[in-house]
Amino acid sequence: MKKLLYLILVFFFFNSNDTFAHPGGHYHKGDGNVLNTWRLNSGKTIQGNFSFAKDNTIYLEQEEGKIVSILISDLSIQDQQLAKWKINKINHFNISDNINTFPETSSPFKYLPLFLLCLSVIAIYFLNKHFFKNYIFNSRLGLSTFSFLFVVTIIIACSKSTTTTTSTISTPINTTPSNPVVVVIPKTNTASIDSAFSAFKPAISTTWDDTYFYIASNGIPNHNMMIGITSWQQQVPITQPYNGTNSWSIPLQPTYATIPLSTKTNLMKGAVAVAVNGIPIFNALNNRGEDSYKIGELDNWGGHCGRGDDYHYHAAPLHLSTTNGLKPIAYAVDGFAVYGSKEPDGAVMNVLDTCHGHIGTNGTYHYHGTTDYPYVVGAMKGKVTLDPATTAPENQVIPQAFTKPVRPATSPLTGAVITDFTAVGSNGYLLTYKRGTKNGYVKYSWDASNKYTFILTDTAGVSVTNVYQR
Ligand SMILES: [Zn+2]
Ligand SMILES: [Zn+2]
Structure with a gap:
């Protein structure tokens, strides 16, 4: 009977602690998992891996499963983008548009097969103690069969939970990975x-x-x-x-x-x-x-x-x-x-x-x-x-190429519409604009010594000539 109680205890232990049944859970000192570094506006850094987000806060998981919260607005601009990207990524995989998204969901039915198996063993025990004692409890074959069934049902339970999680996908997943991590792109020919x-x-x-x-x-x-x-x-x-x-x-x-x-x-x-x-x-x-x-x-x-x-x-x-x-x-x-x-x-x-x-x-x-x-x-x-x-x-x-200005920057000319632009010779242009019903002009050219001449004629017919050396 002690053995039976032990088996039942093992079952409930597994049932009550999700993280033991699933891979990729918490991070422990020296277990090879790397904690991300998050940069704050203040210049400080916090170590932790994104766990979930709620309202305007993200929750990071640290060593031994410790959770810390950070306001998204307290993160550096770069890491705010990272946080938003992670939230979007999770939302993409979740039926809910709500930001309160936990990456892993649990189903109350995932341990049903395991529960039924234990229930049948208990039933056999109470219905026919003699059969239980001789063919399960004291028989190697009986115990190994029970252990085998126990392991198989745990595997089924876990795989069912995965199915439950992925079945919540409501939007078609883009078959193109949005952020492939290791993709070798051929060098441009x-x-x-x-x-x-x-x-x-x-x-x-x-x-x-x-x-x-x-x-x-x-x-x-x-x-x-x-x-x-x-x-x-x-x-x-x-x-x-x-x-x-x-x-x-x-x-x-x-x-x-x-x-x-x-x-x-x-x-x-x-x-x-x-x-x-x-x-x-x-x-x-x-x-x-x-x-x-x-x-x-x-x-x-x-x-x-x-x-x-x-x-x-x-x-x-x-x-x-x-x-x-x-x-x-x-x-x-x-x-x-x-x-x-x-x-x-x-x-x-x-x-x-x-x-x-x-x-x-x-x-x-x-x-x-x-x-x-x-x-x-x-x-x-x-x-x-x-x-x-x-x-x-x-x-x-x-790298960027840089411009080389020749004159001070000009200001907006409200109401001007450019109506014509014509080359004048090989080193100059005439620009015509309309403001109301009247035309204005910018005629400009440059010579071999990089001397630039701008003749600005406004809509009142007043001309100004500016010369600049580049
Ligand atoms: Zn294309
Ligand atoms: Zn521009």
Whole structure:
């Protein structure tokens, strides 16, 4: 009878302590599990592995199962993103939209087979003590059969609990892992990336080493510019020295980021991609966080000029597909290609993820340009290095090519609509804008010694000439 009681006790011990029955439970000193380090706004760090979230707090599990709580807002910006990503990941696997999500759920029925087995042994004992004593209790065969059944039912119980957990999935799981940890991406073939830029040579030139593919350009595209802008800062396009060590750089060996850097809250400073005509593509949001395209800052080609009179796109230059066919229209600064509105094989574009791309049929990730926000890059799928001198949201990826301004930055001209932009000679342009019913003009040119002359004529017909040496 003592043996029987012992067996029943063992059963209830297992039933009352979930973590003994499941792998991947708690973390113990020296057991080989690594605790994550969480950085706080205050600069302090806390060790612990994400367990669950409730309201605005995350709960970390430390050694010996100790749980500590941290307000999400107390975390560093980077770790707030990590926390949100983990919460989203868990919610993705849970039927509830509620943030109060525990990663593992228990079912009251998972130990039913074990319970029934013990119940039958007890029943046999009480109904026929003689049978129990001779054929189970004192028989090797009986005891081993019972032990075998006991182990089998524990296995069934555990596997049932797994089934119970996964059966709560309500949304289809994306078959593309959003954050693959160890994925070897083949190095970009230099001949293939070069062929995407070849149609725009010799206005641009390309070269490469083991690490980067370099694009040199003078920052002036082979299409007209400026026409269509209704929100104008009075900047105009001039050439830029994107060459030599100041060329645009695309890494040849992309790797997936653990957490793709969202362009909603990051990268509002430098380029996020470089178009195949050598023109940089900036975040869809300007440095005030506004959708440049929506507020009329962009011309009919998706571009405008920055404070250095540097022409760049904020929308996807889909018009480059006219020249480039099915080849990429740009390369993102993480090394992944940006295609136009079709797949590389000409098929209709597949569904895009939050980064604004997907894995192509060749197994490598690529982005697509579209006519809607975020237009080019929603988040940096690939790992990038951030310029330590910049802070989010106005941070930027390095290396970047830099602009070389020639004059002080100009201010917005309310109500001006750019109606015409014409080349004057080989080193100058005439920009025409309308304000109300009257026209204003910016006529500018530069000479071989880098002397820039700007003649500004306002809608009242008053002209001012400014000369700058670059
Ligand atoms: Zn801009
Ligand atoms: Zn695609």
